[in-house]
Amino acid sequence: MGNEQSNRSYYRHPEPMEEDPRLRRLGENHRREKEELQRAFEKERRETQLKLENAINEGKQNIERLENEKKKTEQKRETELRKYENEKKEMEDKYEKAMGQLRTSEKTLRKQLIEQKKSQMEMERRHYAELLDKQCVELEKERERIATVAIMKEYLKIMNTSYEAKVSLKMIKLYCLEDSSESSKAKIRFELDNLSAFRERFRDQFERFPQFLLDEPNANRNTVDACRGFISQVKDTMDQDIMLGICGVLPDALENGDQSAIKSFGADAEVLATELSNIKNGSKLQIENKGLKELTAPSTQEVFKGDLRRTLMKEMYESQLKIKDAIDKGEQNIERLESLRKKLQDSQMGMESWHYADLFDKQCVELEQERERIATCAVLKEYLKIMTLSYLTKNALIIFKLLCLEDSPETFNAAIIGELCDLRTFHYQFQDQLQKFHEVLLNESKANRNTVDICRGFVSQVKETMDHDTMLGLCEVFPAALENGDLSAIKSFVADTDVLTAELSLIENGSKLQIEYKDLKELIAPSTQEVYIDFLEESLFQTKTVILLIIIAWIFCFCL
Numbered sequence: 001m002g003n004e005q006s007n008r009s010y011y012r013h014p015e016p017m018e019e020d021p022r023l024r025r026l027g028e029n030h031r032r033e034k035e036e037l038q039r040a041f042e043k044e045r046r047e048t049q050l051k052l053e054n055a056i057n058e059g060k061q062n063i064e065r066l067e068n069e070k071k072k073t074e075q076k077r078e079t080e081l082r083k084y085e086n087e088k089k090e091m092e093d094k095y096e097k098a099m100g101q102l103r104t105s106e107k108t109l110r111k112q113l114i115e116q117k118k119s120q121m122e123m124e125r126r127h128y129a130e131l132l133d134k135q136c137v138e139l140e141k142e143r144e145r146i147a148t149v150a151i152m153k154e155y156l157k158i159m160n161t162s163y164e165a166k167v168s169l170k171m172i173k174l175y176c177l178e179d180s181s182e183s184s185k186a187k188i189r190f191e192l193d194n195l196s197a198f199r200e201r202f203r204d205q206f207e208r209f210p211q212f213l214l215d216e217p218n219a220n221r222n223t224v225d226a227c228r229g230f231i232s233q234v235k236d237t238m239d240q241d242i243m244l245g246i247c248g249v250l251p252d253a254l255e256n257g258d259q260s261a262i263k264s265f266g267a268d269a270e271v272l273a274t275e276l277s278n279i280k281n282g283s284k285l286q287i288e289n290k291g292l293k294e295l296t297a298p299s300t301q302e303v304f305k306g307d308l309r310r311t312l313m314k315e316m317y318e319s320q321l322k323i324k325d326a327i328d329k330g331e332q333n334i335e336r337l338e339s340l341r342k343k344l345q346d347s348q349m350g351m352e353s354w355h356y357a358d359l360f361d362k363q364c365v366e367l368e369q370e371r372e373r374i375a376t377c378a379v380l381k382e383y384l385k386i387m388t389l390s391y392l393t394k395n396a397l398i399i400f401k402l403l404c405l406e407d408s409p410e411t412f413n414a415a416i417i418g419e420l421c422d423l424r425t426f427h428y429q430f431q432d433q434l435q436k437f438h439e440v441l442l443n444e445s446k447a448n449r450n451t452v453d454i455c456r457g458f459v460s461q462v463k464e465t466m467d468h469d470t471m472l473g474l475c476e477v478f479p480a481a482l483e484n485g486d487l488s489a490i491k492s493f494v495a496d497t498d499v500l501t502a503e504l505s506l507i508e509n510g511s512k513l514q515i516e517y518k519d520l521k522e523l524i525a526p527s528t529q530e531v532y533i534d535f536l537e538e539s540l541f542q543t544k545t546v547i548l549l550i551i552i553a554w555i556f557c558f559c560l
Contacts, residue, residue, distance in 0.1 A: 163280060
């Protein structure tokens with residue numbers, strides 16, 4: 001016992017390390033405030049959910065009531081319809097009798113009209129067929145005349161070349177029979193050059209003439225054969241040995257001064273000129289006496305066109321008169337049928353049946369409006385959850401900023417890390433809630449389009465802020481900067497936090513104004529709208545309270 005007492009007297013328990021009272025007080029205050037905010041949020045969320053469920057239940061009851069009223073209206077309407085069946089049947093019998101008589105008369109008139117149209121169409125067909133045949137014949141004649149005139153123009157060019165060659169031959173004959181002076185020899189050489197040029201021109205025209213005949217297939221065959229015959233005669237004359245001797249040998253005779261040869265070639269030139277003259281005269285007689293003259297005469301279609309125009313106008317006028325009479329008779333029958341149909345409709349429709357029909361349509365419209373309101377409430381329920389996550393994220397950013405602005409932020413590392421964990425949790429919850437929001441939009445297709453578009457717009461803005469690189473860097477990179485004590489990086493992240501907080505505040509305020517002053521106010525149920533507006537106002541008040549408490553705690557710590 002003595003030894004134990006001595007040991008106890010010498011052994012001392014280690015004294016516990018004193019904890020910083022400021023940290024303890026701040027931690028307790030922070031934990032207590034966070035628990036109070038969580039309890040308040042849970043309470044408000046439960047109340048909001050309860051009110052939304054009550055609104056949905058109320059809508060379902062309204063739908064059931066409207067369905068019951070709809071059934072009663074349908075039963076009453078069926079009773080009224082059965083009441084008018086007998087009267088309707090009697091009117092239908094009368095109508096059928098009247099319609100039978102009208103159909104009989106209409107069939108008779110229609111048959112007469114059809115027979116008249118058939119006879120008229122047959123007459124017009126025969127008449128137009130005759131006119132068409134005449135026009136086709138005249139058209140073929142006109143085409144033949146045009147093609148023949150074109151060939152005759154080319155033929156006359158060839159005959160003109162033949163005539164000029166004949167003139168040169170006559171001049172050569174005259175100059176050869178004169179004295180053998182140098183001036184006569186010069187004139188002969190000049191005419192020989194002209195004759196050679198005319199022969200070359202004739203050769204080119206003769207080679208082009210067959211192709212020209214192929215280009216004008218509608219030309220008169222007799223004319224073509226006659227022209228081809230005369231051109232062949234001219235070619236034979238141009239290709240004679242005498243012609244070749246005059247063009248090829250006469251220049252040498254002139255050079256040598258052989259008078260006998262020169263006079264002999266002069267006689268040959270006279271023979272060739274005579275042949276060309278005979279061909280020319282034969283061509284002229286052919287055109288005057290055998291039918292070419294008629295083909296090249298001016299067209300006489302103007303007289304035919306005038307007769308044809310007068311005949312067509314007369315026939316068209318008679319046809320129009322007959323058609324007008326038939327149309328007048330048909331319109332009279334149609335007016336009679338329409339008057340009977342209107343009388344039948346007026347007798348069938350009663351004022352009471354119209355009243356029930358209007359009432360039924362109004363109930364259907366109210367039912368659709370109620371369904372639209374319920375679907376809109378369901379969309380807004382998911383939308384409020386997303387905006388709540390946005391509000392909590394904004395509060396966490398504000399607290400994070402205040403903690404980082406302390407003189408020694410390293411003393412609040414645990415609280416800062418806790419806020420970063422909350423931000424990461426809110427981000428994951430937002431992704432899940434966003435997927436649910438899109439599923440609700442697909443399921444609630446009857447929701448108001450304006451409401452859906454507005455909610456989708458604000459949700460998209462929140463998504464852009466949540467997925468911003470600054471938010472991701474704050475959750476992933478900031479812990480390393482805090483651990484390393486990098487004050488510049490911490491200040492940069494604090495500045496980025498201000499930007500994110502401002503964006504979320506603008507989105508929240510814009511959403512509140514949209515609900516208060518624009519389209520959503522009319523579509524949301526009154527209870528849901530008031531709950532949401534109160535929720536936003538209380539959220540702003542709580543945010544201001546938290547900020548004020550943090551400022552007070554900071555001042556208190558600074559004073560200590």
